[in-house]
Amino acid sequence: MKKLFLLLVTFQFSLLTSHADEGMWTLYNLPNAVYEQMKGYGYQLPYEKLYQADDAIMKAVVNFSGYCSGVVVSPDGLVFTNHHCGFEAIRSHSTVEHDYMLNGFYAKTYADELPNKDMFVSFMVEQKDITDQLMAQGFDKMSNDRRSEFLDSIENAMSKDVKAQDSTLRLEIKPFYEGNRYFATTYRDFTDLRLVFAIPKSMGKFGGETDNWMWPRQTCDFSVFRIYADPKTNGPAAYSKDNVPYHPKHWARVSDEGYQDGTFSMTMGYPGSTNRYLSSFGIKERYEENAIRAQIRGIKQEVMKRHMDASEAVRIKYDSKYAQSSNYWKNSLGMNKCIDSIGLIQQKELFEAKIKEWMDSTGLLMTQLNFDQMKRLYAKRLATSKAYMYFAETFSRTDELSKRALKAHNGISPKGKGKRQYITFDDNSETWDYDTDRETLGTLLKNYREKVTDAKYLPEFYQTIDKSFGGDCQKYADYLYSKSKVLKKGARLYPNKKSFMKDPAIMFGLDLTELYMNLRSEFKEVVDSIDLQERYLCAAKLRMEEDLPHYSDANFTMRLSYGQVKEYKLGGVSSGYQTKAPSIVKKMKMGESFEDYKVEPEMIDLLESAGDMPLCFLTTNDITGGNSGSPMFDGKNRLIGLAFDGNWDSLSSDLFFDSQLARCIGVDIRYVLFMMDKWGHADRLIDEIKK
Incomplete structure (x- = not known):
């Protein structure tokens, strides 16, 4: 390194x-x-x-x-x-x-x-390259997990120094050039x-x-x-x-x-x-992800639009959600169209062949950058990547029930003490509509089942849908919305009581959490190796073209x-x-x-x-x-x-x-x-x- x-x-x-x-x-x-x-x-x-x-x-x-x-x-x-x-x-x-x-x-x-x-709003006050400072402390010899911990500690220390000079400032450290360099930037937030x-x-x-x-x-x-x-x-x-x-x-x-x-x-x-430094293999993966995003958002937006057209109150609640969703729905369609029309994957493959020739002639990075290994790593991750995209676009920030069901198991702090600890959710009813939300979840559950054919990527609740609801995803969604407390205003759910796991949305959220953790585990097997190869690829391009200016x-x-x-x-x-x-x-x-x-x-x-x-x-x-x-x-x-x-x-x-x-x-x-x-x-x- x-x-x-x-x-x-x-x-x-x-x-x-x-x-x-x-x-x-x-x-x-x-x-x-x-x-x-x-x-x-x-x-x-x-x-x-x-x-x-x-x-x-x-x-x-x-x-x-x-x-x-x-x-x-x-x-x-x-x-x-x-x-x-x-x-x-x-x-x-x-x-x-x-x-x-x-x-x-x-x-x-x-x-x-x-x-x-x-x-x-944030005003940038200063920016500087701290790569040499990190290298002097052995950063290049650290594992990826240790790097993350080390960067956090450096960022905290530098932030304290900045705040000691001016308490209105904050500092953050970010990677540049695919993690080959690191810059510290100071901001003032209003x-x-x-x-x-x-x-x-x-x-x-x-x-x-x-x-x-x-x-x-x-x-x-x-x-x-x-x-x-x-x-x-x-x-x-x-x-x-x-x-x-x-x-x-x-x-x-x-x-x-x-x-x-x-x-x-x-x-x-x-x-x-x-x-723009991404390999041809990474672009192929992005192409698959774009297609999945566009397909799911297309059917989700159809549900939202129908309800928005029927009610001014619903339109006001969903205007922003619809705009955000449709923006990258269309972006995904357009990006894939352009990837095809300009032959971008083929262009990248030709450029990578040029880099390989340069490596062979100079001997530089020969022991680090390995295109055959990169190809194998991306191929190993493809199924996981596609499953994760279906998961994220179906359950992440899509409907209020899924959001709360996941939050109940991840990242919400209980109130109270001891056995009386409870989880409750803020009233945000001004941002979502019950019927729109319910139909959205039912529609996306059905789509997920149709598109994700590998059983290991199906949450366990699909067995309940088959056994108790005759395979009807909308009936299952209706059941969740009518029986769960997670959407009831002011409701308290007690994690230390048996009734907690009897709430159908809590069980739904647990199944989603287990699948998410399995997906993360599969990603972890190869993600560090892929990131390292992409970092080497960026380094090779910069070294081969060292007489040209390059931006991150x-x-x-x-x-x-x-x-x-x-x-x-x-x-x-x-x-x-x-x-x-x-x-x-x-x-x-x-x-x-x-x-x-x-x-x-x-x-x-x-x-x-x-x-x-x-x-x-x-x-x-x-x-x-x-x-x-x-x-x-x-x-x-x-x-x-x-x-x-x-x-x-x-x-x-x-x-x-x-x-x-x-x-x-x-x-x-x-x-x-x-x-x-x-x-x-x-x-x-x-x-x-x-x-």
Whole structure:
């Protein structure tokens, strides 16, 4: 292992030979070659304005609640992110009487701004490479289990040091380059985040699943929040009515100049996960998982949609769940389509053959990287991997009963003492519907039985379904919902009493837990060996191409991506690089017969009055999940848009970046301000942003 790390110490970021705009680059060590390419594309400021200076633009960019990105745009702590990033917050404040999803929301005063439970923004303060520090303490000689314990201890120690200097900071350590290097990143979290402005769902999610991942787009995908702070320190504080708007030292300025074809564009944000170093064997496994995810979510969404269409109350409860599910349902379909269309597995196999030739000629990594062994390991794991995907998509975060049944055996702390200890569940009835939940579970139980044919992956309760319910999965689900206490408001279940295991949902959860533990055990037999081989493969690529700069796969740390405003061509047909108001009006007028394009009549009038106002645009920036809400800057660090999607024709970009087809879709900041002004009449916010 030590040789592997020493190989990577020789990284030389000295030459950029490709003009592809690929890359999700860490900022503190941005290769000079990348910065020079940025300047060639039109970036006009010194490097210090990216990361080091007091007014560096990265200081305005935030991690939005651990799943999106955002940007501070005012001296009073206003944050722009996507509408779909604020979706759950908007939904949680909505009722049938005050439906902010349907009608939108604007807080006309500070007092009207709505607090949000469990939401936050994080500012990155510092990042540094600590690999050498770990190596000096024998990290390369440790087992994987010992490594994990050691990293936790180092992270705890470094966190204490950081907090001793500033109690508002936290530190985390994450692996980069497939675990070949480790970076420590320091953050400051603000947990009092309030909803300020949201447009109606008809505009914030215009086009629905029809247009999701597609181009051209006209979606006005933005929402506005505000950071609140301690009135004495201007620092982080738990929610309090006495908190005041946060006053940042630096915020992003909004540009009203727009862009043209070829204009420099830069995104900064928190991309979640990519796997571009993944082997051909790993991609084959991902392909199988995608197919399973798409199949299960498709039938689950059909149940949800039917109940949502029948009840406004159910729609409000499930809007966010449905959107989250359908987003990656379509992503999985699109990714597999692209894997096939570009022959990605074959491309990876050819590249691995090239690496093998390089190893044979240099002798490097010959005793570590073994493609035959990697193939055997992945083949051994395939059945387990597929079974786990069926398990996760069927029982994990799918219905409330399964969630509580699993929680009863895993991760919930009993209340009380001794024999009187009990488990109870918080009342979250505002987030789910009994009949929708019950039918969802019955439908997915039936599907699991049909798709998982190996008996060892069938939970024991299927024997009960056969013996007591004639094989009818829905009747079994109905029985669970009617007889179990886990869904009853305020019910107490006592683990130390015999009655605990007589509850049918508790027995159901135990069967699921046993299967989950068996799956984990099967994974553990090969996962460490697979991860090690993938780490060696990444090391071989970096060593073989040491004259090129390389970025690490996304891992929800801050990254920069650079590029230009640019169309793409498919089959000789040009996409165009932007959409304008007449294009959305045309779709809106189809709304009576096409639900995803249906809007309020006032929106048609409003957009008809907008002339040729730009709506959305394409850039060559690199994007993946987590980048949603990322600010899109011009060459002077001015905000020109918010990233919200990639395009259907390059949905394999999490695995492979196709510079000819891969595009980032952004909502034009002028469209955002137009809607805030003309629809929301949010004069106080417009004035605040333009200070």
